[in-house]
Amino acid sequence: MPSPELSAQPSVCSSAPAKPLERVDIDLGDRSYPILIGAGLLDDPTSFEAVPTASAALIVTNTTVSPLYAAALQKALAVRFRSVHTLELPDGEVHKDWPTLNLIFDALLGHGADRKTVLFALGGGVVGDMTGFAAASYMRGVPFVQVPTTLLAQVDSSVGGKTAINHPLGKNMIGAFYQPQLVLCDLATLSTLPPRELSAGLAEVIKYGPIYDMAFFDWIEANLDALSAREPAALAHAVKRSCEIKAEVVGQDERETGIRAILNFGHTFGHAIESGLGYGEWLHGEAVGCGMVMAAHLSQRLGGVDAAFVQRLTTLIARAGLPVVAPRLGAERYLELMRIDKKSEAGEIRFVVIDRPGSAVMRSAPEAMVREVLVQCGGA
Amino acid sequence: MPSPELSAQPSVCSSAPAKPLERVDIDLGDRSYPILIGAGLLDDPTSFEAVPTASAALIVTNTTVSPLYAAALQKALAVRFRSVHTLELPDGEVHKDWPTLNLIFDALLGHGADRKTVLFALGGGVVGDMTGFAAASYMRGVPFVQVPTTLLAQVDSSVGGKTAINHPLGKNMIGAFYQPQLVLCDLATLSTLPPRELSAGLAEVIKYGPIYDMAFFDWIEANLDALSAREPAALAHAVKRSCEIKAEVVGQDERETGIRAILNFGHTFGHAIESGLGYGEWLHGEAVGCGMVMAAHLSQRLGGVDAAFVQRLTTLIARAGLPVVAPRLGAERYLELMRIDKKSEAGEIRFVVIDRPGSAVMRSAPEAMVREVLVQCGGA
Structure with missing residues (x-):
C-alpha cells in the first residue's frame, strides 16, 4: 500500500504549472500580445495571466473540438472568471457565415455579457476567424484569446489579426483586422489532429522557408520526421519560427497593402484548386502545398530559382504527406478561377514567386508561361 | 426681355462652388478627417476633394432621403468616380439589422466593388451607422464618407466613429469604431426635416451645455428661436460647436473607456424609454431629451446641481419641442431595462450625472434614489 506522501505526488505534479516551451511577442504598440507555445497549456490557469480581468468568459468552439478540450479549458478559466460558458458551433467552413456568427451574439446577449467579457476561440481557423470577428464587433470590441487546436491555425491565424466570415458571393469578404490579447498554442491538442490536417498545417510551415528563411527550410528538412511524429520540441520550434x-x-504591413502579400505564396494556384474542386474536397493546406509546387515551377521559368530548388521543395512537400500533382481542371478553368482572385488587378493575374531562395515578390506572368506550368504540373 | 448676360447669371451662380460656412478638423493621427458645414455642399464636386481617388462609389441612402438628394449627390460624384451606384435601404430604426446591412454587401459584391471603393452614407443616423459598419467590414475596411441629412446625425454621428447595427436583444450591439474620410454637413438638407426630427436633433445640441460648456448653453438659450426657424448661421454655429x-x-478617449461616456448624458434613461415603449414610438432625441431631465434630477439628488439648474434645463428642453415627462413604464421595467445598458458592469447600473454645471461624470446611484427619480419624473 503506497504511503500518503507517495500517492499525493502525482496530483502535485499534475497541478504544477505547465511551462511554455517557447514564447513569441507580437509588437503592435498598444495592441501587442504574446503567443505562448507548449504542451498542456490550456488546462493550466497560469497560462491566462496576460488576459484582462473580467467577471465572465465565453468559450466558442465546435462540435468536433468541444468534447476533447472544452471541459479542460472551462475548468482552467473557472479559476479566473466568475462565469464561464461554452458555445458549440457546427463544424466546417460551410458554417463560416452570418447565421452561425449570430449564434455567438445570441449567446453573449443571452448571458448578459458586458464589454469586458472575454471570448476564447477554441478550435481551428474557422472558429478563430468567427470568434475574432464576433469579438471585434460585439459592443464594438471585446477582448479575445485564441486557443488554436490545429497546426494550421497555430502557425497561420495566430498572427495577423485577420478575422472574417464568408458571403455567398465571396470568401472572407466581411470581417475586421482585430488583435487577440493572447494566443495559446497548446501542442498537446495536436495529438488528436487527423493526419491529413497535420500535413495541411505543415504546408504553411514549409512555406516560410522559400519566401523568407532558407535556414528554417534546412531545419524543416532535417526535422520533418520528428514533426510528423508530433514530437513537442520539434512542433514548438516550427510553430515559434513560423509565428x-x-x-x-x-509588422511591416499590418493592413496588407504591400509585402504582406508574399504570405500568399502558393495561394493563387491553391485557391483555384480549392474553388475548382469545390471547397472541402482538398483541405486548404493541401491546395497550398500543391500550389507551392506550381508557383515554384513558375518561379523557375521566371529565372528566380533553378530546377534543383524546385525539386527540393517538391520533395519536402511530398514527404509532408501533401499532394504535388495538380488536379486536372483544364487550363481554361484554372485561368478563369485565378482571374477572380483578390490579388488580381484589372483582370491580370498576379502571383507570389520566389526571386531567389528565401525571398519572394509579387508579379504577373505571361499567360503562355502559366499554361506551360499548368501542363507540367498535371493541371491541364 | 432680359439680356443674355442677365439670364446667364443665375446659372453661373448655381455652378459656383458653395463655400463651407464652418469647418472642424478631427485630429486622430492617420485617421484624421474634416467636417465641412454649410448650405449647398452635397451637389458641389469640390466638396469631395479630401476623398481618396477610386474608380467606384456606392451611395447608401433610404427611401425617404433618396428622392430628395440622391440624384444631386450622384451627379456631383460622377465628376470624380467612373461608376457611381445608389442603394436605397428601407427607412427606419427597425431596419438597422443584419438583413438590411447585408443588402449593402450584396450591392458591393454585385457591382464587383474592390478594396478602394468609397461608400457614401446619405441620410440620418441609421443610414450612417449601417453604411459605416458596412465600410468597416467589407473586405475588412473600405473608405467611407458621411453626408448626414438630419440635425441629430450632423451633431452626433459626425464625430466619434461609432458604427453599429441592432440585435433583437439589444441596440447597437454589433458594430465597430471606424472613422470616415470626410463628413459633409449640408445645412440645406435640414430644410426638409420634419419638425419632430429637428427637435430631436436639438436634444443632442442642448446636451453639450450641461456636460461641457455652459457658455454654449447660454448661446442656445438665446438662439433657440433662430435654430427652430432653421436659420443657416445659427444652425452652422450649433453644428460646429457641438462637433x-x-x-x-x-479625442481624449477614442474607444470609450473613460471620459467619452459623458456624451451619454440622458441616454441611460433615454434608452430605457425607447426600448420600453418599443423602438420608433419616441424618436431617439426625444427619449434623450426626457432622459436628460431625469438625469438632471438624479444629479440634483447626488448634490451636483441645484433645483434652479434642473428647472433651467427642463425649460430649454421643453422649448425645443421635446418631452419632459417620462412614459409610465413602472419602476421595475425601467430598472430591468437599464441593467442591460452597455455601460452597466456586473449588473450595476451606471449613470452620467452633472457634478457641476458644465461638467459630467459617470457613477452609480443607490437604487432607492433612482426609484425616487422615476416617480418624480412620471415614469413610475
Whole structure:
C-alpha cells in the first residue's frame, strides 16, 4: 500500500504549472500580445495571466473540438472568471457565415455579457476567424484569446489579426483586422489532429522557408520526421519560427497593402484548386502545398530559382504527406478561377514567386508561361 | 426681355462652388478627417476633394432621403468616380439589422466593388451607422464618407466613429469604431426635416451645455428661436460647436473607456424609454431629451446641481419641442431595462450625472434614489 506522501505526488505534479516551451511577442504598440507555445497549456490557469480581468468568459468552439478540450479549458478559466460558458458551433467552413456568427451574439446577449467579457476561440481557423470577428464587433470590441487546436491555425491565424466570415458571393469578404490579447498554442491538442490536417498545417510551415528563411527550410528538412511524429520540441520550434516570420512580415504591413502579400505564396494556384474542386474536397493546406509546387515551377521559368530548388521543395512537400500533382481542371478553368482572385488587378493575374531562395515578390506572368506550368504540373 | 448676360447669371451662380460656412478638423493621427458645414455642399464636386481617388462609389441612402438628394449627390460624384451606384435601404430604426446591412454587401459584391471603393452614407443616423459598419467590414475596411441629412446625425454621428447595427436583444450591439474620410454637413438638407426630427436633433445640441460648456448653453438659450426657424448661421454655429465639443471629448478617449461616456448624458434613461415603449414610438432625441431631465434630477439628488439648474434645463428642453415627462413604464421595467445598458458592469447600473454645471461624470446611484427619480419624473 503506497504511503500518503507517495500517492499525493502525482496530483502535485499534475497541478504544477505547465511551462511554455517557447514564447513569441507580437509588437503592435498598444495592441501587442504574446503567443505562448507548449504542451498542456490550456488546462493550466497560469497560462491566462496576460488576459484582462473580467467577471465572465465565453468559450466558442465546435462540435468536433468541444468534447476533447472544452471541459479542460472551462475548468482552467473557472479559476479566473466568475462565469464561464461554452458555445458549440457546427463544424466546417460551410458554417463560416452570418447565421452561425449570430449564434455567438445570441449567446453573449443571452448571458448578459458586458464589454469586458472575454471570448476564447477554441478550435481551428474557422472558429478563430468567427470568434475574432464576433469579438471585434460585439459592443464594438471585446477582448479575445485564441486557443488554436490545429497546426494550421497555430502557425497561420495566430498572427495577423485577420478575422472574417464568408458571403455567398465571396470568401472572407466581411470581417475586421482585430488583435487577440493572447494566443495559446497548446501542442498537446495536436495529438488528436487527423493526419491529413497535420500535413495541411505543415504546408504553411514549409512555406516560410522559400519566401523568407532558407535556414528554417534546412531545419524543416532535417526535422520533418520528428514533426510528423508530433514530437513537442520539434512542433514548438516550427510553430515559434513560423509565428516569428509571419510577425516580421505583418509588422511591416499590418493592413496588407504591400509585402504582406508574399504570405500568399502558393495561394493563387491553391485557391483555384480549392474553388475548382469545390471547397472541402482538398483541405486548404493541401491546395497550398500543391500550389507551392506550381508557383515554384513558375518561379523557375521566371529565372528566380533553378530546377534543383524546385525539386527540393517538391520533395519536402511530398514527404509532408501533401499532394504535388495538380488536379486536372483544364487550363481554361484554372485561368478563369485565378482571374477572380483578390490579388488580381484589372483582370491580370498576379502571383507570389520566389526571386531567389528565401525571398519572394509579387508579379504577373505571361499567360503562355502559366499554361506551360499548368501542363507540367498535371493541371491541364 | 432680359439680356443674355442677365439670364446667364443665375446659372453661373448655381455652378459656383458653395463655400463651407464652418469647418472642424478631427485630429486622430492617420485617421484624421474634416467636417465641412454649410448650405449647398452635397451637389458641389469640390466638396469631395479630401476623398481618396477610386474608380467606384456606392451611395447608401433610404427611401425617404433618396428622392430628395440622391440624384444631386450622384451627379456631383460622377465628376470624380467612373461608376457611381445608389442603394436605397428601407427607412427606419427597425431596419438597422443584419438583413438590411447585408443588402449593402450584396450591392458591393454585385457591382464587383474592390478594396478602394468609397461608400457614401446619405441620410440620418441609421443610414450612417449601417453604411459605416458596412465600410468597416467589407473586405475588412473600405473608405467611407458621411453626408448626414438630419440635425441629430450632423451633431452626433459626425464625430466619434461609432458604427453599429441592432440585435433583437439589444441596440447597437454589433458594430465597430471606424472613422470616415470626410463628413459633409449640408445645412440645406435640414430644410426638409420634419419638425419632430429637428427637435430631436436639438436634444443632442442642448446636451453639450450641461456636460461641457455652459457658455454654449447660454448661446442656445438665446438662439433657440433662430435654430427652430432653421436659420443657416445659427444652425452652422450649433453644428460646429457641438462637433468641436464632441471631438474634444472623443479625442481624449477614442474607444470609450473613460471620459467619452459623458456624451451619454440622458441616454441611460433615454434608452430605457425607447426600448420600453418599443423602438420608433419616441424618436431617439426625444427619449434623450426626457432622459436628460431625469438625469438632471438624479444629479440634483447626488448634490451636483441645484433645483434652479434642473428647472433651467427642463425649460430649454421643453422649448425645443421635446418631452419632459417620462412614459409610465413602472419602476421595475425601467430598472430591468437599464441593467442591460452597455455601460452597466456586473449588473450595476451606471449613470452620467452633472457634478457641476458644465461638467459630467459617470457613477452609480443607490437604487432607492433612482426609484425616487422615476416617480418624480412620471415614469413610475
